[in-house]
Amino acid sequence: GIQVEQSPPDLILQEGANSTLRCNFSDSVNNLQWFHQNPWGQLINLFYIPSGTKQNGRLSATTVATERYSLLYISSSQTTDSGVYFCAVGLFGNEKLTFGTGTRLTIIP
């Protein structure tokens, strides 16, 4: 099956710093989503981005489908950004999402 790798596995930053999270995948995808899992366990949809670039406030994401990677940018980090960020992909003709192992982000005040 498709492999999804996220890096780095852990990231500790001071409040106000910027960060870039990466997701590599091993096959052509029809769906790519970024999620934030907060400390209470909820999975929050951040972006649906099978290709191209999107921005939402301090967050933006870019997927280069031909090179099989996606990047999530977080600017001016806040403590509420702490949690685990997951990338998940779906293949053509198969809607199930395959998740990466996540990047655990800790923002220190």
Added chain:
Amino acid sequence: DSGVTQTPKHLITATGQRVTLRCSPRSGDLSVYWYQQSLDQGLQFLIQYYNGEERAKGNILERFSAQQFPDLHSELNLSSLELGDSALYFCASSVDIGSGEQYFGPGTRLTVT
């Protein structure tokens, strides 16, 4: 709020027991997915229903079963529970099949003692 609801939020039960988790998809969504998040296996796809019919199966144990009802809500039944079934169970929904964003519910945290 994604619009997907799941009940109950928490469930504590004993080994050998049977439980039912319930999910209501977003209004208008026809496809429902179940995922399991455990410490050792990460987030894994279990099963998908589309408009009442099973569409895809993942790593779902034979002790687990699911269905989607005419009103499109779905239930995941877990039987003969084992300690290793303790996990966070998520339901997600999407408008259709083929592509499209999946929206996740808040999850049901199952603890088997």
